[in-house]
Amino acid sequence: MSVNAPTLLWFRLDLRLDDNPAMQAAIARGKPIIPVFIYDEDKDWPLGGATRWWLHHALADLQEQLSCHGLKLVLQSGDSAEVISDLVEKHEIGAVFWNRCYEPRTIARDSAIKQQLKSQTIEVESFNTSLLFEPWEIKNKTGNPFRVFTPFWKHCLAKSFPKTINCDLGATKVPRAWPDSEILDDWKLLPRISWDAEFYKFWKPTRKAGLNRLRQFVKDAVHDYGNGRDRPDWDGTSCLSPYLHFGQIGPREIYEALLGKVDLTKGGPRQYLSEIGWREFSYHILYHFPSVPTEPLRPEFEHFPWEPDDQLLKAWQKGQTGYPLVDAGMRQLYAIGWMHNRVRMNAGSILVKHLLQPWQDGARWFWDTLVDADLASNTQGWQWTAGCGADGAPYFRVFNPVLQGQRFDTEGDYVRRWVPELAKLPSQYIHQPWEAPDSVLAAADVKLCKTYPLPVVEHQQGRRRALDAYEKLKFFHKDKK
Incomplete structure (x- = not known):
């Protein structure tokens, strides 16, 4: 092996150069670096349309980051083991470094x-x-692993948080010859039809944009995060989840951005840090219980009496449930690949409780439509909503989407933005248009059942339906004991 045997630096969900321990290890080895990204999809969880869109732009951004240091990003597709073996043999690779991922198939x-x-x-x-x-x-x-968030996060807070890594990017060495590389555009990650127009208005999938968003959030919104995280009509959340998922920003960087600038023991900053903790908890659960993406953590829920219905599922997917807050969220999701967390909880509750559709169907739809589709977080969120996972919300807790809308979208601005056919309704009716007098509906150009649907199920009926199903599950579980 040559004394200058290159280092193969395998990028995955770590699409940044700084605070990247694999990059720093490659630099410290003192040999030429060959960065590579391998497009090797998980057969069980192939990338959804929204994440493919983000990945395309994130890889283009990584190419630019590397070019500033004389490096190229080698793109290869296929089986990762075969691609790496081929590169090692053809280019006399002396070392292979990467940053870990935690999905079950990836670990194996x-x-x-x-x-x-x-x-x-x-x-x-x-x-x-x-x-x-x-x-x-x-x-x-x-x-044993934790199954409840609060003691898990308390345990984490008692530990010393790791510091960011400053990579000596000026010391990178370039190989004499580069491996062949595929062309990013040839992977066809971007949609063939233009459903992503709003994506470009809302997102800039670059590391620089993520860092700018982080700085602005720490400066402004984090202080009132306790309220902002519940208000979909405000710009009160960080919107950093896709940057975190693709590794354009790391959790250590977020922690250090907060440290010293805000008091992490109280108020909005404390609550926001706990959201980072919830992400950690999600990976903790996925690692220790790798079947959770498709199976409930609480085994008794394997016998829950779901009532799969393609028409109900489609109405939910398309934002046609008749509940304005939920429909606004589902349309926002499809338009920009993201939905406010308060609305996610309401949308999830409607699906698994009012409509009795399996939580796995909701998880699959989110997986395909979210730019921040993350197996650990997505699974944890849906199992929490369905009450079948770690630290899950009790199944008998059923959100009232009308009251939730009136409380958290007080004037209806969020609904007006994403359900424009209701935009002219007065605020007192915008979350329950079926209660508006005919004259008000006519003045607002709303024709129920024509321009906007009635609720697919009335709230009290849906709540009763959910509770009855839960009672059936309890009786079934009791009989099996």
């Missing part, structure tokens, strides 16, 4: 690749850049 694949490289006496090492703490580091007093 990476372990096999690592063992194969070691058997070839290739230096190989993986690092943590996407979490504050490794899932196996956090254990309860009995040495």
